[in-house]
Amino acid sequence: MGVPRYAYLGPAGTFTEEALRRVASPDEAEYLPQTDVGSAIAAVRSGAADYAVVAIESTVEGGVTATLDALATGVPLVVLREVLVPVQFTLVAAPGTRLEDVARVSAHPHAWVQCRRWVAAHLPRAVHVPATSNTAPAALLVEALAAGDAGTLPFDAALVPPGAVATYGLAPLADSVADNASALTRFVVVGPPGEVPPRTGADKTSLVVHLPDNEAGALLAMLEQFAVRGVNLSRIESRPIGDALGRYSFSIDAEGHITDERMGEAIMGLHRRCPYVRFLGSYPRADAVAPTVHVGTADADFVEARAWLARLRAGDAS
Amino acid sequence: MGVPRYAYLGPAGTFTEEALRRVASPDEAEYLPQTDVGSAIAAVRSGAADYAVVAIESTVEGGVTATLDALATGVPLVVLREVLVPVQFTLVAAPGTRLEDVARVSAHPHAWVQCRRWVAAHLPRAVHVPATSNTAPAALLVEALAAGDAGTLPFDAALVPPGAVATYGLAPLADSVADNASALTRFVVVGPPGEVPPRTGADKTSLVVHLPDNEAGALLAMLEQFAVRGVNLSRIESRPIGDALGRYSFSIDAEGHITDERMGEAIMGLHRRCPYVRFLGSYPRADAVAPTVHVGTADADFVEARAWLARLRAGDAS
Amino acid sequence: MGVPRYAYLGPAGTFTEEALRRVASPDEAEYLPQTDVGSAIAAVRSGAADYAVVAIESTVEGGVTATLDALATGVPLVVLREVLVPVQFTLVAAPGTRLEDVARVSAHPHAWVQCRRWVAAHLPRAVHVPATSNTAPAALLVEALAAGDAGTLPFDAALVPPGAVATYGLAPLADSVADNASALTRFVVVGPPGEVPPRTGADKTSLVVHLPDNEAGALLAMLEQFAVRGVNLSRIESRPIGDALGRYSFSIDAEGHITDERMGEAIMGLHRRCPYVRFLGSYPRADAVAPTVHVGTADADFVEARAWLARLRAGDAS
């Protein structure tokens, strides 16, 4: 049996590849670039890959909703790990290009949004030339340089991920380009269900939940399943359910591990009351922050309460 | 070993004795009349009685708060059964007395309140002569009749429980006296903890709960422990905790049996979050009304959810 | 027009009279003793008195439930003021009686409960001789002493309120008798509705509320009317509604004054959603403790929000 195979949003040089590098180096894994998030996830479902690395909370690679939707239905997959990657771009151009020459900037629309203030400050005359992906302009530039006709390109410079600079052997005009220097994108490694990663004490559990009906009260009731057991949520997002406007699927990250007593009771409560609950995995938090444990919600409290109840049921009310 | 011994608010003829008769006839039980509810309960704690029959929701025998307070602290006792007794009085007087002769009516203050409109309608001139108990005037009347000096009594007639009429061999001037014909008093049989009465499907569970702090939110949070598991409450009463104004103990009747999954999880939740939870028993409802079971809260739903969670924890997310 | 007339639970010497003295001295008010709490309140409704002083949170004079029930229905009355009185008794006896001679102690049952541990410690042989009121044994003792036949009394000593000692000119055998030295009884002054006592910044508002239905959710929903506006409750008690077991009326003290914005909005919410809401007055707290004001719930916040909404409705969303 060979090295593990990872499907991801390629080609070489994307932010997703950067995330993948943090998980497994090219020496110890097979990299399987895909054209979109859905294909990366499908590759795991079909067995063509062992894992997929996909963006789940990002404004730069279009991952979020595609990832959430792809995981919410279909053959079950689970999250095994999360990885944070800084969101910064490098401005590349043909050798000899000066900043003041740049009038047309190729960038994926999501990248453009992340760098708008930087561009306004440094390239005030520049217009946006939409690219189909973050790395596409790097490939076009390399190709044109090789052919010696960089002058025919529809752009003077391009905003690309740092990884693409090395991959394509380009010269940076500017790096660490970002309006928000601390912006991060969160990626996850997904794979087929199997042994749950062990509890580290600073874990997350991801879930997809549909509400029993459309009433305002149903969302409140769902949140109370967590609150009553002292489980905090670190993320809650709603996504329309495809079959009609006005119905929503909730994608939730809850603080804690499925083997935590409070988490187990909370998600059993969801399972009992909601028409659809999918477990998307328990895995270590990238930031290693341990959750606040509220009074009476530690594992020991649950164990003790269970012993107390057993005594009461056996007639020992002393 | 002899027949079971029942302590109750005596003497013979009280409403409590009427409740006791519905539990065990004098042939099959030893009746131990007490001077007050606290003494009846103390008799069980001391071993002088096997059980006590005490009013718990009543406006005629002063039981309610004394009972709640006596059960809320001290040596643990549990409720084993509840009994409903109609609240109606009989007007008794010396033989030969006519309604129109009655100017002074002896009655316990609580009884007086229950019959005020009847008295206003039938004995408009009558004034209230407070009695120390419901049966005291019956005893005084019998004694005076025996001594031949009924004329020296400070009252012309008395409102007494129906049971006192038979006990003392008195002649009723009017019976079924009550402003509210459907009024009932609820009595409970309490005894030492032991085997919990088996689930009948129409049960109640009684509890005493102190809140973790004085905030408005603490009561809400306590009620949510029940609501989130689909457990309805049929009674909730607050009682000041003796040590200070502003702190309250809640006396609760919840619909269901402690062996119900939803009840078990709810009271474990209370046990974990509240500083004091006392189980006062699970027992059949006198009215035999089964609780509404909300979607996802039947025992089978809990069992199925537990199996689902076990599968997830074992890595089977399919 | 003469001095104000106050109805109260008499006769002279009761704890209630002590509360009344703290409100208005006998020189500046007419004292109208009544036989029970209901009569005191009825005297105000009939116009026979201007005000009534009644116990509302007490374990010694039986006021609580009678007061709550009397105010909850019938001709509207409101609370104008509250008064706290320490709960301590004086042990009185015929001159010459020594503690060690006391074998029979007359006491109202509520008083007996308050002093049980003291009696057990100081009069271990003593039995309880129930009295019909706190002051009744004082009157009997004075009468017997005057007639020179104290020896025929059915008790050797009596526990009476301190006020009764002075009223009846008795010699104390022991004073400050109480199991809990810091116990207090709370009395209220009630009168006909009229100008609401001005806001002091440390006020209470008393209410009676019936729930829209019997569900657990209805009590939660009622409490949320307060919580959502940041109004804390300092007391909540349920009382059965007389017409059936299982229906409850809630007696509530909320922190704040009816002229507070948050209180106004909260009780309008109750008025809109609940079948019955009775305002029982806003009045200064006896302990002068100001309420915690949560973020966004000060009057200024409401005023500012109203101005904001008016701007939005006028089309100014800037």
Place this chain on the structure above:
Amino acid sequence: MGVPRYAYLGPAGTFTEEALRRVASPDEAEYLPQTDVGSAIAAVRSGAADYAVVAIESTVEGGVTATLDALATGVPLVVLREVLVPVQFTLVAAPGTRLEDVARVSAHPHAWVQCRRWVAAHLPRAVHVPATSNTAPAALLVEALAAGDAGTLPFDAALVPPGAVATYGLAPLADSVADNASALTRFVVVGPPGEVPPRTGADKTSLVVHLPDNEAGALLAMLEQFAVRGVNLSRIESRPIGDALGRYSFSIDAEGHITDERMGEAIMGLHRRCPYVRFLGSYPRADAVAPTVHVGTADADFVEARAWLARLRAGDAS
């Protein structure tokens, strides 16, 4: 003054243009096509357009999050109207192309997702050639046909909006292509704040809300501001706030109009308790469904409650 100017996601032929046509025909409005949703909204802010038509709940034009984010901050704009457009595509190709000849299909990735099952069924061999927009392949096709070199195109057929077929004068190979025949996209017309569209009785109010802190309880508390006033939500979506992972902005559609009493009180509650609340307009629902009005939450109930409170405050508690 000329006809109103509408900015929208162009070019001609997009679904957004279809939405715009339902709002104002080209005869009565100036159409200002833009390259992305952000530019359309920016055009209104800069005064270059009077209104923008943008997708807000859609899986085909990428509008949703870009629209939500663009409206959530920056110069205030409001929604004035919503429009629903069916999501169906037309398959176009060079004249003479037969379905069985189609091996490469150009489509925007979002469009591809919407038609995947249809493609699998009808073009099982076809591979996806990503397009930068829904209409781009139509433009390329027309251009190539004009130049007589359709054979050099990197695709054999393209999935485009029905509007693009007419705009570009193309021949459909198949129409009504969609995996879900009832899928709709919701567009909104946004403009500068001004007079709020009048209440129709079937209205929506859109809001952006940040929570006071990150606790689980904060979302619950926010939802209770609506629930306690009986306001239902028809949409709630969370969006990360750009400055950090783990902080969310909630985009909400609530049922009702800002001039409804219950809505006004609810959003004043949000305004008081939340750090950021932006009103995004009240406007008629496209589906004309009137909201459920819960007991006690009609305008008349609020008006009556206000009168009741005014009477109480004036001392009239009768």
